[in-house]
Amino acid sequence: MNIIGVGSTKFSEHWDRGIKELIDEAVKNxxxxxxxxxxxxxxxxxxxxxxxxxxxxxxINALCSDMFGINNSTAINGGDSxxxxxIIQAANSIAARNSKIALxxxxxxxxxxxxxxxxxxISQVTDYDYEASQGATLASLYAMIxxxxxxxxxxxxxxxxxxxxxxxxxxxxxxxxxxxFAIAPEDIAKSQMxxxxxxxxxxxxxxxxxxxxxxxxxxxxxxxxxKIKLIGHGTGSDFLAVHExxxxxTFNALKYASKVAFxxxxxxxxxxxxxxxxxxxxxxxxxxxEDVGFVKKGEAARxxxxxxxxxxxxxxINPSGGLKGCGHPFAATGVRQAIEVFYQLNNNAxxxxxKNAKYGLTSTLSGTGSTAVVAIFxx
Amino acid sequence: MNIIGVGSTKFSEHWDRGIKELIDEAVKNxxxxxxxxxxxxxxxxxxxxxxxxxxxxxxINALCSDMFGINNSTAINGGDSxxxxxIIQAANSIAARNSKIALxxxxxxxxxxxxxxxxxxISQVTDYDYEASQGATLASLYAMIxxxxxxxxxxxxxxxxxxxxxxxxxxxxxxxxxxxFAIAPEDIAKSQMxxxxxxxxxxxxxxxxxxxxxxxxxxxxxxxxxKIKLIGHGTGSDFLAVHExxxxxTFNALKYASKVAFxxxxxxxxxxxxxxxxxxxxxxxxxxxEDVGFVKKGEAARxxxxxxxxxxxxxxINPSGGLKGCGHPFAATGVRQAIEVFYQLNNNAxxxxxKNAKYGLTSTLSGTGSTAVVAIFxx
Numbered sequence: 112m113n114i115i116g117v118g119s120t121k122f123s124e125h126w127d128r129g130i131k132e133l134i135d136e137a138v139k140n141x142x143x144x145x146x147x148x149x150x151x152x153x154x155x156x157x158x159x160x161x162x163x164x165x166x167x168x169x170x171i172n173a174l175c176s177d178m179f180g181i182n183n184s185t186a187i188n189g190g191d192s193x194x195x196x197x198i199i200q201a202a203n204s205i206a207a208r209n210s211k212i213a214l215x216x217x218x219x220x221x222x223x224x225x226x227x228x229x230x231x232x233i234s235q236v237t238d239y240d241y242e243a244s245q246g247a248t249l250a251s252l253y254a255m256i257x258x259x260x261x262x263x264x265x266x267x268x269x270x271x272x273x274x275x276x277x278x279x280x281x282x283x284x285x286x287x288x289x290x291x292f293a294i295a296p297e298d299i300a301k302s303q304m305x306x307x308x309x310x311x312x313x314x315x316x317x318x319x320x321x322x323x324x325x326x327x328x329x330x331x332x333x334x335x336x337x338k339i340k341l342i343g344h345g346t347g348s349d350f351l352a353v354h355e356x357x358x359x360x361t362f363n364a365l366k367y368a369s370k371v372a373f374x375x376x377x378x379x380x381x382x383x384x385x386x387x388x389x390x391x392x393x394x395x396x397x398x399x400x401e402d403v404g405f406v407k408k409g410e411a412a413r414x415x416x417x418x419x420x421x422x423x424x425x426x427x428i429n430p431s432g433g434l435k436g437c438g439h440p441f442a443a444t445g446v447r448q449a450i451e452v453f454y455q456l457n458n459n460a461x462x463x464x465x466k467n468a469k470y471g472l473t474s475t476l477s478g479t480g481s482t483a484v485v486a487i488f489x490x
Numbered sequence: 491m492n493i494i495g496v497g498s499t500k501f502s503e504h505w506d507r508g509i510k511e512l513i514d515e516a517v518k519n520x521x522x523x524x525x526x527x528x529x530x531x532x533x534x535x536x537x538x539x540x541x542x543x544x545x546x547x548x549x550i551n552a553l554c555s556d557m558f559g560i561n562n563s564t565a566i567n568g569g570d571s572x573x574x575x576x577i578i579q580a581a582n583s584i585a586a587r588n589s590k591i592a593l594x595x596x597x598x599x600x601x602x603x604x605x606x607x608x609x610x611x612i613s614q615v616t617d618y619d620y621e622a623s624q625g626a627t628l629a630s631l632y633a634m635i636x637x638x639x640x641x642x643x644x645x646x647x648x649x650x651x652x653x654x655x656x657x658x659x660x661x662x663x664x665x666x667x668x669x670x671f672a673i674a675p676e677d678i679a680k681s682q683m684x685x686x687x688x689x690x691x692x693x694x695x696x697x698x699x700x701x702x703x704x705x706x707x708x709x710x711x712x713x714x715x716x717k718i719k720l721i722g723h724g725t726g727s728d729f730l731a732v733h734e735x736x737x738x739x740t741f742n743a744l745k746y747a748s749k750v751a752f753x754x755x756x757x758x759x760x761x762x763x764x765x766x767x768x769x770x771x772x773x774x775x776x777x778x779x780e781d782v783g784f785v786k787k788g789e790a791a792r793x794x795x796x797x798x799x800x801x802x803x804x805x806x807i808n809p810s811g812g813l814k815g816c817g818h819p820f821a822a823t824g825v826r827q828a829i830e831v832f833y834q835l836n837n838n839a840x841x842x843x844x845k846n847a848k849y850g851l852t853s854t855l856s857g858t859g860s861t862a863v864v865a866i867f868x869x
Contacts, residue, residue, distance in 0.1 A: 163542050167622055168618040171568075173727060173861045176730075177727065177730040182726045182743075185578075186575075187564065199564075201562060209578075236548045243547075259588075266780030316771075482555070
């Protein structure tokens with residue numbers, strides 16, 4: 112299965128635009144990129160988490176089908192990893208010969224929420240009974256995970272900060288990033304506390320954005336010069352609530368998903384040139400580096416600190432700027448990651464181009480890691 | 491692709507139970523029906539519309555993965571047809587060899603909403619910009635559709651009532667039905683007005699319920715005595731808002747979905763023994779009978795009136811009792827329909843058994859028909 116075209120809006124607080132306008136822009140860009148007409152599309156997968164709650168709009172696949180006149184549409188709502196889930200469902204549909212050319216859309220319009228509402232809405236991706244209804248927020252849960260990782264693996268606040276510094280440096284070269292600017296290590300300790308020890312500059316912000324990719328079978332992809340091939344993917348699960356996990360410093364869902372994806376792709380972690388990982392908080396990038404298998408448990412912090420995750424490092428992590436730099440409109444993120452892989456593997460990533468990029472990996476996590484989706488692409 | 495086991499809760503107002511308890515019961519019943527252990531399941535598709543809004547629980551696939559220890563889970567949220575969408579995605583996953591045995595769950599826990607809240611939440615499946623935000627409810631939109639159908643096709647209130655009378659008569663023999671009792675034609679005019687001319691007894695009620703089916707590839711299904719085979723399916727789309735449609739008395743999405751499904755199944759509408767159609771309001775059963783192609787446009791009302799849609803009629807429509815008799819916990823409905831087909835084609839439907847049933851069809855609609863999913867099964 113292949114991606115033959117990509118498009119997106121800028122991630123931002125789009126106060127002056129509705130969800131339809133965001134979808135329209137991303138889809139037009141994706142069609143342009145693939146040199147296809149909307150009439151060539153025969154199926155539609157739309158990922159969206161909060162349409163019901165924030166925008167009053169459910170069955171968002173119907174909204175998109177309406178806008179573009181496409182039958183055969185499905186909506187995915189599985190938390191932060193929804194965009195990645197949609198890509199996999201589209202790939203399944205093509206493999207099952209129910210589709211030849213599928214359009215995958217990940218969209219979220221979150222800025223209409225106030226700050227206090229946002230925390231409570233975002234908590235929908237945690238466990239309601241044991242976490243959200245007790246007042247736990249996504250940030251507070253990740254704060255506990257961070258503290259435990261710091262205790263067990265001697266990870267320092269300075270090292271955590273280096274994740275954000277690296278990702279902002281990358282985002283500074285990414286036009287679609289919501290936070291297109293570099294930050295200095297000393298900025299982090301000055302930023303507002305969110306949930307001890309996590310500050311604003313350890314945390315990805317929600318926002319508005321839409322990403323779209325066009326997927327096609329091998330026969331059609333052959334005719335396209337710019338493309339990437341999905342050579343393996345895996346989806347793993349863990350306990351929904353953090354307290355149920357034996358070791359909260361490991362994403363078991365991600366370990367499983369990575370194992371399956373690498374088996375299917377028939378390559379090893381060290382073959383990966385760059386990876387887009389789920390840095391919703393700095394700690395989740397570090398744990399992802401470990402749990403995908405790039406380094407051993409407890410070694411990610413030094414890996415980042417030593418610059419090995421930089422664009423010119425051993426394995427570039429989040430060359431796009433990641434969730435921290437780009438922003439995190441939930442269901443759009445998985446699709447955004449695939450777009451970055453498309454740019455990188457087609458040598459179109461400009462100043463943030465990873466040299467000799469051959470294999471790119473994406474990984475998204477829902478909530479605190481209850482679901483993980485890994486996808487591996489080659490040129 | 492095959493269904494090899496089915497299970498459900500009773501549809502009801504389950505005030506004393508949470509969404510997890512409902513899921514647990516349905517899944518246990520489905521596993522028992524399939525003589526499989528939970529460890530045999532390798533993937534999970536969960537359909538749910540209102541978890542975010544009503545239950546504070548997003549990524550409901552993670553909740554289910556947690557409960558049952560299953561990796562490879564995906565959540566579908568595409569309005570009333572979500573359950574049917576999930577069955578198709580599971581079938582795709584099996585066809586794409588990403589799964590051998592998949593569990594599909596459709597669940598909704600809606601009774602925690604008050605009556606006034608319910609109308610506004612349900613409106614999420616209509617068009618927010620042009621309908622819901624203007625105060626239109628699902629019932630008021632179907633009322634307009636009903637009035638237009640009555641005007642154009644001389645459909646009478648008496649004929650509309652016969653849909654409910656038939657479906658309640660069938661539900662009286664269905665233990666899982668929320669409204670397991672017969673009604674008389676004269677009861678309908680006495681029931682409360684919902685949106686002129688639609689009364690309570692023309693309208694399906696929301697509620698709580700969970701349905702689960704186990705799906706497997708042909709090789710595995712061979713070993714199972716009780717099973718049904720998915721031989722064709724289609725998904726169609728129409729304008730999301732009613733006012734945009736040229737003819738509001740036709741479900742264009744359903745016409746398209748049926749055409750595709752029949753082409754794949756290589757049979758014709760007259761080959762169908764019975765059909766589970768989306769009678770969210772009586773008018774939608776009549777329009778569905780027409781748009782699936784069982785009768786010509788405008789002839790469904792007489793078809794029902796003459797008893798041709800009865801259990802012993804030409805083509806039995808909603809032998810289960812339909813949405814009217816069983817209740818309509820949104821995302822559970824599409825899965826419930828497949829369960830009825832499983833019972834009927836395996837000759838296990840008891841007093842509501844359709845004689846010599848060979849082919850069964852299911853059809854769900856999202857909102858006022860923006861999405862339609864049709865599936866055709868054989869023994």
